Amino acid sequence: MTDSETETPLPGGDVTEGVVRVGDTVRRPLGPHSPLVHAILQHLEAQHFDGAPRFLGIDERGREILTFIDGEVANRPHPAWLADETRLVSLARLVRRLDDAMAGFAPSSSMLEAVAAPEIPGMPPEPRAQPQFIGHLDITPENVVFRDGVAVALIDFDLAKPATRVDEVFNLCLWWAPLAPEEDRTDPLRGVDAVARTRLIADAYGLAAVDRQRLVPTAIRRTERSWHLMKYRAEHDGGGWLRMWQDGVGERIERRLAWLEAHGERLSAALEAQSAF
Ligand SMILES: Nc1ncnc2c1ncn2[C@@H]1O[C@H](COP(=O)(O)OP(=O)(O)O)[C@@H](O)[C@H]1O
Ligand SMILES: [Mg+2]
Secondary structure, eight states: OOGGGOEEEOOOSSSOOOOEEETTEEEEEOOTTHHHHHHHHHHHHHTTOOSSOOEEEEOTTSEEEEEOOOSBOOOSSOOGGGGOHHHHHHHHHHHHHHHHHHTTOOOOHHHHHTTOOOOOTTOOOOOSSOOOEEEOOOOOGGGEEEETTEEEEEOOOTTOEEEOHHHHHHHHHHHHTTOSOGGGSOGGGTTOOHHHHHHHHHHHHTOOHHHHHHHHHHHHHHHHHHHHHHHHHHHHTOHHHHHHHHTTHHHHHHHHHHHHHHHHHHHHHHHHSOOOO
């Protein structure tokens, strides 16, 4: 075996097993979402958007082949730089560029059906706003590549779905403000001002005034829905989803909801306040 054929495991998120690096490429297993993901990556390439891996095809073992993007990724334990505000601002700008590059992308109905949320009894409905584009919606620390302290790429588009700007900014805030009580944050994000960081994200993204008013209600509704979705996936899909449920993700989501309800007014006020400059 030559070096370029050596498979190095890439530990990252909780769900996908078998992500490996081979030379300058990454190989990942396919799933029902893969046709949408490949179409997204091809669209982004056609738009000359440089902040995502390129889709290179399917290998002889039936895995997707993506370009490996050099840089720093915050794997666990999370590094201290996760709290850095300059990085945060650069990430929010990158996500804005991504969302703008997604405009005009029209996936087929079969691609969308494959990623549609299941109907789950008792789950509250989606926020009413019409989706505006296909959002990334999984902007965890493990899914962002930095170089020289600047966010340069988003990876792992497996959870991409029709989204509004509010949904995408909520997801960004969820992980990076973060919208969670101290006990559920990793070390570098303990003690940071999540309200101030939410405002920083909204400003750097360029979130419109009307969308700022929707952020907290959307966060609450999406958090309620995610409890039902995670439980459903644990019961129906097993694997990493079941492990996460057994590890207490349901209780974490309940604590997030309580945190959002306790801090929602402060968050909305900070988002809507006129900036000092
Ligand atoms: N294209 C890529 N370029 C650079 N690093 C990558 C790439 N794809 C994956 N990685 C690394 O592998 C880890 C896991 O890959 P990811 O695609 O996020 O799978 P998972 O579904 O397990 O989260 C990431 O957190 C990152 O460190
Ligand atoms: Mg990932």
